[in-house]
Each structure stands twice: as C-alpha cells, then as structure tokens.
Amino acid sequence: MKVKIKFFAYFRDLFQAKEKEILLRDEATVRDVLDLLCDTPQRTDEVFAKRELKPHLVVMKNGVHINSLDGLSTRVAAGDVIAVFPFIAGG
Numbered sequence: 293m294k295v296k297i298k299f300f301a302y303f304r305d306l307f308q309a310k311e312k313e314i315l316l317r318d319e320a321t322v323r324d325v326l327d328l329l330c331d332t333p334q335r336t337d338e339v340f341a342k343r344e345l346k347p348h349l350v351v352m353k354n355g356v357h358i359n360s361l362d363g364l365s366t367r368v369a370a371g372d373v374i375a376v377f378p379f380i381a382g383g
Contacts, residue, residue: 293369295313295314295320295368295373297313298375301380303376306335307329312329320367321367321368322351322374326339326376350375350376350377350380353374
C-alpha cells in the first residue's frame with residue numbers, strides 16, 4: 293500500500309523532501325513508517341531516543357496526533373497522510 297509522508301521545518305532538510313510516497317506492507321504501523329524513513333544514523337538520532345519518539349517530535353496521521361490514537365502502534369492504511377514536524381512553541 294502507498295502512504296504519503298509530509299515533512300515540515302528542518303525535517304525537510306533531514307529527509308531531503310517536502311513529501312514522499314512510500315510502499316508498505318498491509319497492517320503497517322506508524323513505527324514501521326518511521327523505521328523505513330530512518331535509513332541513516334542521523335535520521336534515526338533525530339527521530340528516536342531509545343526506540344521512542346523524541347519529545348520534540350510531532351507525528352500526525354490524517355491530521356490527528358498519533359498520541360490521540362495508538363501512538364507508534366497506530367495502523368496506517370492506503371492513502372493515509374503522515375505528517376512529521378518539530379513541536380512548535382511561541383509566545
């Protein structure tokens with residue numbers, strides 16, 4: 293199945309794209325998506341800390357934060373859009 297990944301802020305530079313389409317097996321999860329994308333030590337270090345998402349990272353599936361779903365175990369389906377960006381704060 294195909295899933296679209298959108299990158300924001302410095303993740304565009306890290307993953308060298310604004311967006312990518314990737315092919316995944318059926319019943320893949322958000323963790324599978326990120327594992328596939330983190331194909332270099334630098335990318336892995338920016339996304340994961342001890343196999344969990346770094347706290348400054350926001351990952352959304354179809355506009356919903358994965359923490360409101362099943363976290364990294366959230367299932368993805370064909371046509372889903374996964375967005376990856378740093379936590380944004382302002383004042």
